[in-house]
Amino acid sequence: MEPKNIKEAMTDPAWIESMQEELLQFKRMDVWVLVPIPDNISPLxxxxxxxxxxxxxxxxxRNKTRLVVRGYRQEEGLDFEESFALVARMEAIRIFLAYAA
Structure with missing residues (x-):
């Protein structure tokens, strides 16, 4: 049975072990660095x-757990810039341009 919240998960040793594995993966892969919270910023x-x-x-x-961020508080220009990702292969673009010419 899958727990609905953290309180339910903390009553089962198998889920506790799964959560510890997830946190260990974050530590092993060097995913994040803890920093002090600025006064005017609310953390995610x-x-x-x-x-x-x-x-x-x-x-x-297997019991699988994932730790994810809740919500979305990023602002364009402050936290990220607009980006472009090419989704078509270059061969397809060349064929299209050759056909258009």
Whole structure:
């Protein structure tokens, strides 16, 4: 059974171990650095997501947890700049331009 919130997850040792594995991965991969919070900034909040991995017979084989950011508070120009990602292959663009010419 998947827990609905952190309180339910903290009652089961298997889910606690899964959460510890997730935090250990963050530490091992050097994902973040803790910094002091400036006075005029409210930090992003986090949320735990709990899912069970099943095999073909729907038997639980693993408890999977993810720690994700809740909400979205970034502002264009302050936190990021508008970017462009090319989604078409260059060959397709060349063919299109050759056909148009």
């Amino acid at each position: 909040t986090l949320k735990w997501i709990f899912k069970n991995k099943h095999d073909e017979e729907q038997t639980v084989i």
